[in-house]
Amino acid sequence: RIVHVNGTYVPEEEARVSVFDRGFLMADGVYEVTSVLGGKLVDFPGHLARLRRSLAELDMASPATDDDLLAIHRELVARNGITDGMVYLQVTRGAPPDRDFAYPNPPVPPTLVLFTQSKPGLADSPMAKTGMTVVSIPDQRWARRDIKTVQLLYPSMGKMMAKAQGADDAWMVEDGVVTEGTSNNAYIVKGNAIITRDLGPHILSGITRAAVLRFARESQMQVEERPFTIEEALTADEAFVTSATTFVMPVVRLDGQPIGAGRPGPVAARLREIYLEESR
């Protein structure tokens, strides 16, 4: 694989990041994941806009212009022959000479790393047919989940808690209501209404979420951006999650109980279809 590090393209074996990098020492970094379908970047402007916002919220310097970031994405897709897959981008506050909690002053250049992952048949995931299972766990992440930081330890632990219970993923619960999945936004469907948590510091503003809610509204579905409980989810007709890597993925069981018919529902299937159509 050819990866990108700070302005240069190198084979992955030759890529180097300092041991003093604040991304490594302090999780002082942000990231984006953009899917590639048929060689095309999906929702790239949205991911770029969210990256800009994450950088601004953390007073982190920009590693490159928008045009350069787009060009690097395209170049990596081409050089690695990616048809279906994803591009991962990470920016950290760089590698100051000493470990210190305070941000380096004067600042050091940010570290920019990008790599690709090939996932042939990404859009035809078998899970879209069977649906996935989730369990509820407490949301023990920090309180600024609207910033897409590389602090992913609790979501990783959440995935392991789900696996330990024989489930695919976890929905996180705070103050009695669902925030989101470990790496996706969470939805339930009741009648003609699609219900998902309202935006704020408690969840990540999903780029897929924005597109899916737009398509839902355009298709005359009713969208309710509000909190919901696990109890309400258990009485829903359908459930699903969205993310750049899973698009729209049906959820068929929650805490061991079937949701609706216990099979992927028509609303999730329709939204997945529209999303994939619009993305190709």
Ligand code: PDD
């Ligand atoms: N995760 N919520 C969380 C906590 C996430 O980590 C993600 C994405 C989303 C969905 O956002 P989007 O639709 O913009 O991908 C919601 C990415 C895919 C990841 O960490 O791999």
